[in-house]
Amino acid sequence: MYNIKVQRLLNMLDKAYTGPIMPMKEWDTKVIPKTIKGILKKYGLTGTLDLENPINCDDDLADTFFKAGWELALELGMYCEDTERVIKITEDELLETIRDYQAYNILGEGQDQVIMKPRRPEDPYAPLVASSLGIVCSEENYIPLVQGIVKYPKLVDVLHGPTLATVFGRTIRSGTPYETLMGNYESQLKKEALWRAGRPGMACTGVAGASTEYGHLGGAPAVAGRGNVTMSLCPVELKCTFSNFHRIIQGLNYGHKLRVGAFSYIGGYAGPPEGAALACVANDLLIPTVLQSDYTSSYVYDIQLFGNCGRKAVWANSVSIQAISRNTAFMRNKIVNETAGPCTEMFMYEAAVGLMNHCVSGASKTTQPRSAGGRYTDYITPVECWWSGDVFKSCAGMTRKQANEIAKKILPKYEEKLHAPDKGLPIKECFDLQAQRPMDNYIELFNRVRNELIDLGMPLDKAFGECYMGKVSDKRRTIVL
Amino acid sequence: MLPEEILAKLSEAVAEGDEDASLELVNEAIAAGIEPLKILNDGAGKGMDVVSEQYNNGEAFLPELVLAGDAMSRVIEVIFANMSQEEAAKSKQGVVVIGQAKGDVHDIGKNVVAALLAVNGFEVHDLGIDVEVKTFATKAQEVNADIVAVSTLLTTSLPYMSDIANYIRDTGNREKYNIIVGGGPVTPQFATDMGADGWSRNAFDCVELCKQLMARKTPGKGEIILIDSEAK
Numbered sequence: 001m002y003n004i005k006v007q008r009l010l011n012m013l014d015k016a017y018t019g020p021i022m023p024m025k026e027w028d029t030k031v032i033p034k035t036i037k038g039i040l041k042k043y044g045l046t047g048t049l050d051l052e053n054p055i056n057c058d059d060d061l062a063d064t065f066f067k068a069g070w071e072l073a074l075e076l077g078m079y080c081e082d083t084e085r086v087i088k089i090t091e092d093e094l095l096e097t098i099r100d101y102q103a104y105n106i107l108g109e110g111q112d113q114v115i116m117k118p119r120r121p122e123d124p125y126a127p128l129v130a131s132s133l134g135i136v137c138s139e140e141n142y143i144p145l146v147q148g149i150v151k152y153p154k155l156v157d158v159l160h161g162p163t164l165a166t167v168f169g170r171t172i173r174s175g176t177p178y179e180t181l182m183g184n185y186e187s188q189l190k191k192e193a194l195w196r197a198g199r200p201g202m203a204c205t206g207v208a209g210a211s212t213e214y215g216h217l218g219g220a221p222a223v224a225g226r227g228n229v230t231m232s233l234c235p236v237e238l239k240c241t242f243s244n245f246h247r248i249i250q251g252l253n254y255g256h257k258l259r260v261g262a263f264s265y266i267g268g269y270a271g272p273p274e275g276a277a278l279a280c281v282a283n284d285l286l287i288p289t290v291l292q293s294d295y296t297s298s299y300v301y302d303i304q305l306f307g308n309c310g311r312k313a314v315w316a317n318s319v320s321i322q323a324i325s326r327n328t329a330f331m332r333n334k335i336v337n338e339t340a341g342p343c344t345e346m347f348m349y350e351a352a353v354g355l356m357n358h359c360v361s362g363a364s365k366t367t368q369p370r371s372a373g374g375r376y377t378d379y380i381t382p383v384e385c386w387w388s389g390d391v392f393k394s395c396a397g398m399t400r401k402q403a404n405e406i407a408k409k410i411l412p413k414y415e416e417k418l419h420a421p422d423k424g425l426p427i428k429e430c431f432d433l434q435a436q437r438p439m440d441n442y443i444e445l446f447n448r449v450r451n452e453l454i455d456l457g458m459p460l461d462k463a464f465g466e467c468y469m470g471k472v473s474d475k476r477r478t479i480v481l
Numbered sequence: 482m483l484p485e486e487i488l489a490k491l492s493e494a495v496a497e498g499d500e501d502a503s504l505e506l507v508n509e510a511i512a513a514g515i516e517p518l519k520i521l522n523d524g525a526g527k528g529m530d531v532v533s534e535q536y537n538n539g540e541a542f543l544p545e546l547v548l549a550g551d552a553m554s555r556v557i558e559v560i561f562a563n564m565s566q567e568e569a570a571k572s573k574q575g576v577v578v579i580g581q582a583k584g585d586v587h588d589i590g591k592n593v594v595a596a597l598l599a600v601n602g603f604e605v606h607d608l609g610i611d612v613e614v615k616t617f618a619t620k621a622q623e624v625n626a627d628i629v630a631v632s633t634l635l636t637t638s639l640p641y642m643s644d645i646a647n648y649i650r651d652t653g654n655r656e657k658y659n660i661i662v663g664g665g666p667v668t669p670q671f672a673t674d675m676g677a678d679g680w681s682r683n684a685f686d687c688v689e690l691c692k693q694l695m696a697r698k699t700p701g702k703g704e705i706i707l708i709d710s711e712a713k
Binding site for chain 2: 025028029030032033081136163165171172173174175179209211212215235236241243265266267268269270271272275303304306312373374375376419420
């Protein structure tokens with residue numbers, strides 16, 4: 001009746017009540033930094049950040065990060081905030097997780113079903129794209145926006161979805177009945193939008209607007225089973241809460257796949273980019289073992305830039321993704337956090353660098369986009385989602401060396417603006433929701449930047465051949481969106 | 482040790498977040514007859530400048546900042562205890578109650594702000610994560626706060642920021658505390674609409690914001706102060 005994950009999860013919950021007790025401040029300010037610093041030093045990883053080569057091409061370095069991350073995972077374990085105890089794991093438990101890990105994840109059903117597979121660096125197998133991230137959108141825009149996001153089957157495989165600004169006009173407060181109602185409402189709106197788009201079997205990866213377990217509890221029954229996913233995000237690297245466990249158990253109750261993540265912050269408790277990369281490797285080992293995820297959703301984020309498209313984060317993500325891709329078959333969803341908004345060159349450049357990096361480094365899936373850093377309501381359009389799919393899938397099979405050379409050319413086009421990114425335009429100023437197509441200003445910009453990046457060597461016409469959704473308007477590659 | 486040596490070592494100890502050494506050195510400085518204000522400005526204060534700059538340059542990180550903030554807080558307690566009341570009142574940067582809005586457990590940004598404020602001499606009371614609306618008001622009253630600072634990364638926790646401001650207003654305390662807000666989805670427009678006294682783009686801006694609010698001394702009255710050092 002219950003699968004092995006439930007038993008393993010219970011074992012980990014038991015450990016949350018019996019593991020070594022430790023004040024959170026000691027964990028945050030002493031244990032984490034000291035251990036990470038020590039392991040970086042032991043493995044000769046201190047100072048390995050290479051700003052001149054933001055996409056790592058050194059297999060030995062990736063493998064050393066893996067070994068160091070393995071040691072970090074075993075030495076530290078995960079901290080449970082609710083009990084202030086450490087959930088320690090044994091090497092046997094980690095090895096069992098690797099041994100028993102599934103070969104693939106099937107998401108969705110029927111014609112809209114897709115297969116997520118483990119990917120190695122430079123893997124030619126195209127990764128999956130889920131859209132969008134939880135960018136807030138007005139209630140009135142929700143269905144047409146989602147309908148637009150999933151318009152092109154080749155570009156977007158899985159629906160995560162934007163976040164509702166209100167539920168029946170009411171403000172949504174986290175942890176309240178409004179959130180529980182929103183969970184169900186969001187799921188129903190998504191189903192309606194998928195039906196309208198002709199993609200009713202597409203997988204949904206959780207309730208985007210659920211900031212606590214209440215939202216998930218409200219939304220999961222409406223999208224139970226059939227390869228849907230429950231998302232559970234930890235507060236920070238190497239830490240979890242009972243809220244994580246609640247969501248995971250809810251997901252298991254409803255037959256969902258489990259996507260669990262924790263972000264590592266450059267400048268945070270893990271320290272420098274090397275420390276954040278190391279913590280990210282440990283996260284990707286610990287989360288399937290402790291929280292029984294079917295795939296993880298952890299990545300490196302730069303606190304000072306409010307994103308991860310700067311050189312430090314690009315490098316840290318590349319080396320940490322490669323470390324796991326080269327040494328395990330764990331599947332991972334890796335997110336790019338753009339800072340610029342819709343209808344800007346900067347957004348397209350940020351997404352191009354970040355997604356190309358994650359693809360060639362071996363990510364199995366991404367969830368995109370974080371238009372305008374997720375700061376503003378209605379600053380998301382389907383075009384950023386399509387662009388994410390275009391880049392992420394087209395780059396499959398590229399070498400890291402090629403990707404690194406291209407990244408070095410694109411980064412100077414936006415990196416100086418990362419502290420003050422271009423806000424872009426709200427949806428109604430650059431996308432026609434009724435016609436389900438971008439406005440002329442966005443089409444012109446999209447094609448101009450896309451062609452510019454093709455000229456720089458990005459294989460953007462590779463994934464779809466000469467025909468981009470059957471709508472290439474000329475022999476060059478101007479797309480009629 | 483010469484007074485200059487004590488102050489240099491104190492600066493170093495604060496920057497390194499060595500609480501025990503900082504306490505020992507501040508007591509040594511007092512015993513050596515160095516003016517408390519001089520100890521603050523030329524000893525501990527220099528240490529906080531060092532660690533702030535290191536953090537800004539990516540040479541120090543959150544744990545170092547937190548530990549330096551803790552050391553600074555202990556040093557300040559000793560210094561103020563050795564000042565006259567008037568002098569202490571003049572030297573105090575201010576009392577801040579800070580926390581993550583209800584429903585939100587993503588506290589890393591808030592922790593950076595709390596640590597930077599402590600390093601810069603503010604008395605910081607950190608309520609942690611997922612803090613109830615009323616708790617902000619209760620704590621502010623208990624510690625006689627100057628500033629109530631609320632952070633969130635979640636849009637679904639934004640309404641609680643307004644709730645905090647409304648609760649403080651409706652209990653007749655709005656003119657006692659400056660209310661400031663920040664975090665990923667918190668825009669200047671939102672801060673203005675909810676009636677905050679201040680908003681800042683990042684943690685460093687928040688220190689400047691708090692200094693300006695302390696200088697203005699008109700909680701709940703003046704125009705909102707918006708600080709964005711990264712604006713074009």
